[in-house]
Amino acid sequence: MERWYEGPLAAFDTETTGVDVENDRIVSAALVLQPARGVPVQTFTWLADPGIPIPEGARAVHGITDEQVREHGRPPRTVVEELARALSERARAGVPLVVMNAPYDLTLLDRELKRHRGRALGDYLADAPLLVLDPRVLDKHVDRYRKGRRTLTDLCTHYGVTLGAAHDASADALASLQLVRELGRKHPGTLGALSPSELHLRQAVWHAAQARGLQAWFERSGTPEQVDTAWPLRPERCVCGRRLLPGREHRCEAVA
Template sequence: MSWHSGRLAAFDLETTGVELEHDRIVTAAVSIVGGGLPTESHDWLVDPEIEIPAGATAVHGITTEHARAHGRDAREAIEEVVALLAAHVRDGVPVVAFNARFDLTILDREARRHDVRPLVDRIGGAEALLVIDPLVIDKAADRYRRGKRTLTAVSEHYAVRLDAAHAADADAIAAARVAWRLGQRYAQLRDADLRTLHRWQVQWAAQQASSLQDYFLGQGRDERVEPAWPLVPAPVAPALAVAA
């Protein structure tokens, strides 16, 4: 059976912003779908312990006041999200995340911030990750298509229903539906085993980052584009100076 018709762990976050090393989780969703079995939906509203900027609230609709009043303790919620994903990855179920580099890195940093054992440490290292990223795959499969590559735009292109954009549960389900469409449409993807497809995405993501970096340089823009996928390595803390 092809991966696209098996069980998938659809994952999405809404956050306080887009800075990988500093921003926090506001909502999270993991939906276990496919394989001819009922969907298992899990979602969390989290107190991020910092102010939610107005710009982020405009995207996902969660205010600081609402998160503080109704959100879960961040450490407890992050432990539950990480534990659930780890259990499914260990069972060979891939994590489906649109722009996985962002969601998995934010989750990793939140785990470390709250002294939660990170996902990669629970599954045997980053090399044990199994990830399907419809954004990376779509860019590789249909490289020259014009237009935006947001989840909304990609869902529309593949005739996938997106019930409520920027709600974590809806975005997670839409990403899984796009992944299924990609597997349906492209035999090379459909016939690949998960390990091979994961390795391809590592290569494609690096190539896409390099291409975008070259474009920025051509525009005179001094911006670094992160090539690592699906997880940006955690920064190494500087060594402490030893007094003589």
Template structure:
């Protein structure tokens, strides 16, 4: 019997940013873990960028990084984004799945920053992505309450203290543990290969978006929910 994907080496990725608009906001910090569940080993690479734009107070309140701190301690955004892309390309080349909670946010924002700083040179290949948000909605569709990372971790008893949440390294590691916990409890997910799971999530995300859109249109007939996954294609 093949070893389940969640017992094999994986990566986990997260970014903290200047805001929620993937088309115009910028990366401030990022973390990429390499994790081997079988050996119990893990290592992390982290980055701190000066995004080149103001960090709104609302964003600073979430992750604790001000414009002044980023300018004083952060490295040039172009250098940071290039290094992040190289690190993701490396784990992708090794065939490691990359756990990213709410992947369309992190990966789309990275994609747009790459387009800004190195036009015509996106990620070398799309990584195999595991998105615990999509998985959670698949296995527990009708659960009420918040689906924010810290709250979903609490539901599955995955350690992530609220004071640690919104740090890229802590969030990425918690996301990996969350993906492991969901897979361990759900044979449908555990028994897929990483390749098949990636393809299944494309379908599940589209279904989840369509369901949410139907719900919203009861009040607003014009509501549109984008079901793109794991990143939103750039406008042409």
């Protein structure tokens, strides 16, 4: 029987105006499709004009300028709708979606959809939820005590995966897809024997445990950083810090 890491996979990645999922914007995105290991991929790309200046720090990372998005970018309202529909199509087909650090890219897309379309990502996935494979979570689970950073570049180096132009959405998505195949191949019992749906559920648990461990380390070191345990999508939060739950009234504790 074919294991999931030999079969069809898709991968999604974005480049943005910053790292704040609640307020930053999508600048570019890519969706890479591969029907089986070792066969050619199909790549779809998007360039959006975010409607705000791209900060210098973000430009230094991905190299996309305000001039480029003004000349060649499309309205974010159109781009995020197409992205949501493309991911929904993969979900309906039952194709697992690889997303490196999923709570970042998927949450950012969710907030962009709410900003520009008045709809959540979940609204597009009502009939078929995503089956997400996050190489960051998978690697931390199978090799918990390995020292060193675990960025996409670091993981590609560790697993022998070629990464093209780093911080290019297409290159990053392709590398993430190949990385997940390697993780499944190298850990056929721990990861490869599970179905994508089982892996999706377990990653939520693994990520929560990993986040709690990181939070404890921050607290011991006196770092005021707060780590969200939610995966693969962060819930919206009130200014008081509490999660906003759909359909439930919330009284803000920050309001006197």
